Amino acid sequence: MTGPILPNYYLDDPRLRAAAAPYTFFLPSAAEIAAVHPNDLVKLLFEYTHETEEYAGERMWVKVRRAEGNQLSGMLDNQPYEPTSSLKPGDAISFERHHILAIIWDRPDEAPPSSEYREYWERCLVDDCVLDGSEPIEYLYREEPDMAQEGDKHADSGWRVRGRFNGASDEELAERKASYVALGAVLNRDDSWLAWIDEPAGIRLTRNFETGIYVSEE
Structure with a gap:
């Protein structure tokens, strides 16, 4: 006899990701999650437990059929992109409220107000x-944006951020590799400069590591 076929996935807890990346990973509020009822659509994060070809995990929608306290169940509402996935639309999925990433309400007019937060995608x-x-921020400045390319979804903020110099020479600093990323990705690592983020072009800031305070240069 063969035993029951076990799912080749588990549901990831998005709260851990949100805690690690608070400026780029957003979740519904506790009130929204508590209000999920049958016929709502919820997005869950499926992580595969087998060797995959393209995607180790996928965010997919599930239509809620039953909600009893924190225990919910429903049916998968979309087709996985991962070719090796055994999941298919209509499959039964059991989960808990803390697994919910996003919500599409069956009755939007009865839903709690959406969470309000600022996003930092520039x-x-x-x-x-x-x-x-490996290094905290030591120096940053804002110039007139000049890095945006045609078709970019998000604008260049003009911020230029340097890690701690740590005695490096000008040549060594010039050889450092840099990336063009969302402001939120920087804030996830070091948000010590958040109070300055709306300052206009021309601002230059140096961090005093003894006090933790940024000093503005004239």
Whole structure:
């Protein structure tokens, strides 16, 4: 006899990702999650437990059929993109409220107010050592945006962010690799400069590591 076929996935807990990336990974409010009822659509993060060809995980919609406290169940509402996935539309999915990434309401007029938060998708140029966490920010300045390309979804903010110099020479600093990324990606690593983020072009800031305060240069 063969045993029951076990799912080749697990549902990821998005709260951990949101905590690690608060400026780029947003979740519905507790009130919204608590209000999910049958016939609402919810997005869940499926992580595959087998070797995959293209996607190790996928965010997919599930139509809620039953909601009893924190325990919910429903049917998968879209086709997976991963070719090796055993999931298919209509499959039964059991989950808990904390697994919910996003919601499409069956009755929007009865839903709680959506969460309000600021998003930071404008781009900036930042040293890779800041992004990988090996160095904190020491110096940053904002210039007139000049890096945007035709067709870019998000504008260049003009911010240019440098990691701690740590005694590096001008030549060594010039050789550092940098990336053009969302401001939120930088804030996820080091948000010590958040209070300055709306300053206009021309601002230059140096961090005093003894006090943690940024000093504006004239």
